[in-house]
Amino acid sequence: MPIKEGIRTGGRSARVQESVHAAVRALLQEQDRSTLTVPQVAARAGVTPSTIYRRWGELVALLADVALERLRPDTAPADTGSLRGDLLAWAEQYLDEMSSDVGRNMMRDVISSACPGYCTRILRSQLQVILARAERRGEALPDLDRLLDLLVAPTVFRILFAEAPPSLEQLHGLVDLALA
Structure with a gap:
């Protein structure tokens, strides 16, 4: 339902x-x-x-x-002054929150419900804030779906299904890949 x-x-x-x-x-x-x-x-x-x-x-x-x-954010994603910095700050916070036992259980509850697309809307909204700021600064922008596919999806997969969540080094690599 x-x-x-x-x-x-x-x-x-x-x-x-x-x-x-x-x-x-x-x-x-x-x-x-x-x-x-x-x-x-x-x-x-x-x-x-x-x-x-x-x-x-x-x-x-x-x-x-x-x-x-x-999962709904209390505040807008951090503004570090650059797209890469904003994505790194957001991704590190997301990894920290979602790789905890509470975060994993929340993701499992959402996945097992009939409405996992709602989670994507929350993530899209957060990432759109970051992209809008970068656009105002005149930075080159990746496609929003590219961020979901190359940053969020592998992070969630590793949190839920791998032996360990991605390391900060791996997470930074995913941000760089999404921005390439």
């Missing part, structure tokens, strides 16, 4: 979402995610299980929604 994006902000719906998200975050601090259940989340959030099922459909969609909330 896709994450519902058209839900109005504020009001009862927003309070329910925040309560349920807070319950999930708290329960994941206390127990392994494999033991988490919708009735536990509902009890902690002060809602009925049917409220969760009606809104999210299943536990995996709820976990993905909580993960996506955490």
Whole structure:
């Protein structure tokens, strides 16, 4: 079931979402995610299980929604004064956040949901900010899809499926490759 994006902000719906998200975050601090259940989340959030099922459909969609909330950036990517510097700063922060256990679990939750494209929209938005700044500075710009294919995709693959995430040296190489 896709994450519902058209839900109005504020009001009862927003309070329910925040309560349920807070319950999930708290329960994941206390127990392994494999033991988490919708009735536990509902009890902690002060809602009925049917409220969760009606809104999210299943536990995996709820976990993905909580993960996506955490994936949304709080601030714009760092402005270092150059496209390469901005991409390095962004990529290093992304690697640091996503290669943690919490980051890996968030990515797995999103991948297992019916809406992994939402993650791409978040990444595109962040990278577009970096590219727009570089364009204002008159720098040559790579294609946005090139950044996704040559920087983001191998980083995510190595975080999720390799024995180790990319090293900083490898990450810097990916940035240079994407800019070549």
